[in-house]
Amino acid sequence: MNKKTFLLLITAVSALxxxxxxxxxxxINGAQFYLSKYFELNDALKGWVVGSALLGCFIGAIIAGPLSIKIGRKYSLIISAVLFTLSAWGSGLPSIFPETVSVLVFFxxxxxxxxxxxxxxxxMYIAEIAPSAIRGKMVTYYQLxxxxxFFVVFLATYFIGNNLSEAENIQFGWRRMFWSELIPSCxxxxxxxxxxxxxxxxxxxxxxxEALIVLTKIHGQEQASKEILEIQDSFKTSNDGLKVNYFSKIILGIILIGTTLSILQQFxxxxxxxxYGADIFEKALGFGKEDILLQQILLAFVNLVFTFVAMFTVDKFGRKPLIYIGxxxxxxxxxxxxxxLQQQSVGFISLLGVLIFIGSFALSMGPVVWVLLSEMFPNKIRSVAMSIAVAAQWAANYVVSQSFPIVMGSDVNNGTTWNGSLPYFIFIVFISLIVGVTYKYVPETKGKSLEELENIWK
Incomplete structure (x- = not known):
């Protein structure tokens, strides 16, 4: 097997x-529309069912740092695959356990x-195996x-939901949607x-x-020999300001920049x-129930297309230009x-706005944040720093997912001033902050090895 094929295969597997x-x-997007009716959930409970997984994400990201140091990236991913499988099986259980919202939330x-x-x-694993010239593209495979x-599950939920009556979807269709995840998780x-x-x-x-053997399979003997020396040198304790003191000004600053960028991705x-795409299409944009899942497929398709655009431009144009454009x-x-929404002129323009937003995110903050987080942290702190940044991202995700349905259903949002538009203007404020933070604090990492990037912070 040649080097290019080997790299592509292991990248594809880890990107799963x-x-x-x-x-x-x-x-959960496709299923929550029906399970909310099955369990008769109010807005707050709906937010809890959807957002509960994010609590697990937050905890998982926190423990992932020390776990990946102790047992490695590979075995940490194996544990995550086992958890995915358990969740997919348990979320659709009909009667083995008492059927309550709590059981669903647990899984x-x-x-x-x-x-x-x-x-x-x-x-992080992809960034640590990829050549610097194409590292952005390789890490973008994760976002792809x-x-x-998203796209596959929307097709699956559309197929499941479209072949059952609404009553059947409410009774057991949403369970099949969860069980469909067993195929990719296994x-x-x-x-x-x-x-x-x-x-x-x-x-x-x-x-x-052993590290040299892996690097040789990916880069060839000459480049591998050079790279292993750079890696070894980066782990040596020296007086270069990058000792593993997480409260030092340099290290704390690096982590703070990555964490802020990570949080803003969610905001x-x-x-x-x-x-909540199904709710947005039904309530805010006025689409009928029969069109909701089809609209979600369109949303996922736009997301997919513009992620491909990002993949083939991130190493050419750089990380920061994509963030500005997006x-x-x-x-x-x-x-x-x-x-x-505010002018009560809901129609094609509204749908176009959603699709432009999705395409722009897929071009920029979606893939580029993962690329930057995986490469901006020095070797000695990468696991812990990424763990902190990703945990903060999931915490921000939880805040948004919990608050969004409450804000959407609030009297202020649905009054004559906002007419359901308030959340989107709040998001615009945070998106504007991204430009300033990126310009002032985020380094351009294009084309540099992970070890070379450490010199940016010295």
Missing amino acids: GGLLFGYDTGV RIIGGLGIGMASMNAP AIVIG LFLLLLFFVPKSPRWLALKGNNE TGINAVLY SLGMIVGFLLLGIS
């Missing part, structure tokens, strides 16, 4: 963690643990897998046993010979649109949606 991230996020939290662990380990997961679990361990984790543990409102597009999209 992203597919399950997207699939799990998408399946959603189990799945969240898997997502949190995978969302930290998968992009997320949106493929495949992910099986294939992970065939990928190598991260060469940088092996070097961290002193297994330099764009992306998951409010993705989690932020402008997201603001335009939500302005179209917000103003059309």
Whole structure:
């Protein structure tokens, strides 16, 4: 097997963690419309069922850091695959356990643990094996897998939902939607046993010979020999200001920048649109029930197409230009949606606004944040720093998913001033902050090795 094929295969396998991230996020979108009716959920309970998995994501991201240091990226991903499988099976259980919202929430939290662990380990693993010239593209495979997961699950939920009556969907269709996740989760679990361990984790543990073998398979003998020396040098304790003192000004600053960027990714409102897309299309945009899942497929398709655009431009144009372009597009999209709602002129412009927002996010903050987080942290702190940044991202995701249905249903939002548009104008404020933070604090990481990037912070 040649180097290019080997790299592509192990990247694809690890990126399946992203597919399950997207699939799990998408399946609750399709299923919550029916399970909310089955359990007769109010807005607050609906937010709890949807957002409960995010508590698991938060905890999973926190434990992923020390776990990935101790047992490595590969075995951490294997554990996450097991958790994905348990969650998919348990979320659709009809009668083995007492059928309550609490049981469903329990298994959603189990799945969240898997997502949190995978969302930290998968992009980090890819970044640690990828050549610097194409690292952005390789890490973007993770985001591509997320949106493929969205797209596939929307097709699956549309197929399941469209072939059952509304009464059947409310009774058992949503269970089948959860069980459909068993197929990709079992495949992910099986294939992970065939990928190598991260060469940088092996070097961290002193297994330099095994690290060199993995690097040689990916880069060839000459480049591997050079890279292993750079990796070893980066782990040496020296007086260069990058000792593992997490409260030092430099390290704390690096983590704060990554964490802020991670939080702002969620405050764009992306998951409010993705989690509650069915409600938005029905209530805010006036689509009939029979059109909701079809509209979700259109949303997922746009997400997929623009992720491909990001994949083929992130190493050419750089990370920061994509963030600027995407932020402008997201603001335009939500302005179209917000103003059309406020003026009670809901129609094609409203839908166009949603699609422009989704496409702009997929071009920028979706993939680029994962690329930056996986490459901006020095080797010695990467696991812990990514764990903190990703945990903060899931905490922000939880805040948005919990508050969005409450704000949407509030009297203020539905009064004559806002007419249902308030959340989107709030998101515009946070998107505007992204441009300033990126310009002032985020370094351009294009084309540099992970070890070369450490010199940016010195």
